[in-house]
Amino acid sequence: MEKDFIKGRGAQQNVANKFLEHRHEMRDDFLNYCATEGDEAQENKTSIIETFPKTIINKVTSPDVGPGYSLNPYQGCEHGCIYCYARNSHEYWGYGAGLDFEQKILVKRNAVELLEAKLRSKSWKAETIMLSGNTDCYQPVEKKLEITRNLLKTFLKYRHPVGIITKNALVQRDLDILKELNEHRLVNVNISITSLQENTRRILEPRTASINRRLETVEKLSKEGIPVRVMMAPIIPSINSHEIMPLVKEISDRGALGVGYTIVRLNGAIGGIFTDWIKKAMPDRAERVLNQIAHVHGGSLNDSRFGTRMKGEGEFADQVAQQFKIARKLYLKDREISPLNCDLHEQFKDGQMKLF
Structure with a gap:
């Protein structure tokens, strides 16, 4: 790993926003000056920026994901996963x-008020809303702000179904609310686990919970009867693609009811960001990994075609699909996650059960 590698961050550079007319760059003479003076060329601290959007629920229309709705209390994500498809949305x-x-983490301060207004709307019909369709609702700032916790309280108040996707063990903090939601079949949790190797996790996902903490979360929630599914996403050739069978066995032992996956796709600005990162973080295998990713997506790092972009195509993609098919049969047979309950919400539109 290169000496100038920025520890604790995924991306190793800032890239220009394609929507902006002007851009700036770090010139060598400025960098040399900073090195001589002992100064940092750029600030490495996290900034929290408050926002007050007009809407909070996003309709999901992608045929790869299926119809539904998502809610993201934060934009940007301090976890810093280098492969994250949500990076492009920051532009x-x-x-x-x-x-x-x-x-630069944008906080939607009025998220709870907007959700409550939506759930009370006469025209709204209950359908599962997914927390973290874009960025993680349990990233580090949530520990202090508790916006996600208050959103869960709102879902419980109105008896509305909610799904969660996270790679942070902080979800355990809200076990009390999750248990109440689960009593009415109103919640399921998806834990993202990309690898069983902590060294891999540290460079791929530098500010996420450790692998042990995530496995502990799967086990703890499962023991409480909360439906848990694991997302092994993304599969990256020559980095974690050899871990499919052992990872599925491990999560099965911890009580998970299912597993899903995607194959890495480097769309938009992510292609350049990932390429820069892997040449610094894994110079010995950088070209091999990049070539293998391109092979899965028709010769390009970027694949935006519905139907193939999430799973890839070709020999490698077929091998991955077969491994998951075998792993599910061996370790997750007869396990399934039931649909969430959409029948209670209409009775609780005003925040309490209607008697008549």
């Missing part, structure tokens, strides 16, 4: 998909 807020995505 719509006027920032970059590189270090900006990890360092």
Whole structure:
């Protein structure tokens, strides 16, 4: 790993926002000056930026994901996963998909009020809303702000189904609310676990919970009867692609009811960010990994085609699919996650059960 590798961050550079007319760059003479003076060329701290959007629920129309709704209390994500598809969305807020995505975290301060207004709307019909369709609702700032916790309280108040996707063990903090939601079949949790190797986790996902903490979370929630599914996403050739069978066995032993996966795709600005990162973090295998990713996506690092972009194509993609098919049969046979309950919400539109 190169000496100038930025520890604790995924992206190793800031990249220009394609929507902005102007851009800036770090010139060598400025970098040399900073080195001579002992100064940092750029700030490496996380900034929290408050926002007050007008809406909070997003309709999901992607045929790869299926119809539904998502809610993201935060934009940008301090976890810093280098492969994250959500990096590109930071450009719509006027920032970059590189270090900006990890360092400039936008907080939707009125998220709870907006959700409550939506759930009370006469026109709203209950359908599962997924927390973290874009960025993690349990990233580090949540420990202090508790926006996600208050959103869960709101879902419980209105008896509305909610799904969660996270790679942070902080979800254990809200076990009390999750148990109440689960009594009415109103919640399921998806834990993202990309690897069983802590060294791999540290460079791929530098500010996420450790692998042991995530496995502990799967086990703890499962023992409480809360439906838990694990997402092994993404599969990256020559980095974690050899771990499918042992990982599925491990999560089965911990009580998970299912497993899902995607194959890495480096769309938009992520292609350049990932390429820069892997040449610094894994120079010995960088070209091999990049070539294998391109092979899965028709010769390009970027694949935006519905139907193939999530699972890839070709020999490698077929091998991955077969491994998951075998793993499910061996370790997750006869396990399934039941659909969430959408029948209670109409009775609780005003925040309490209607008697008549």
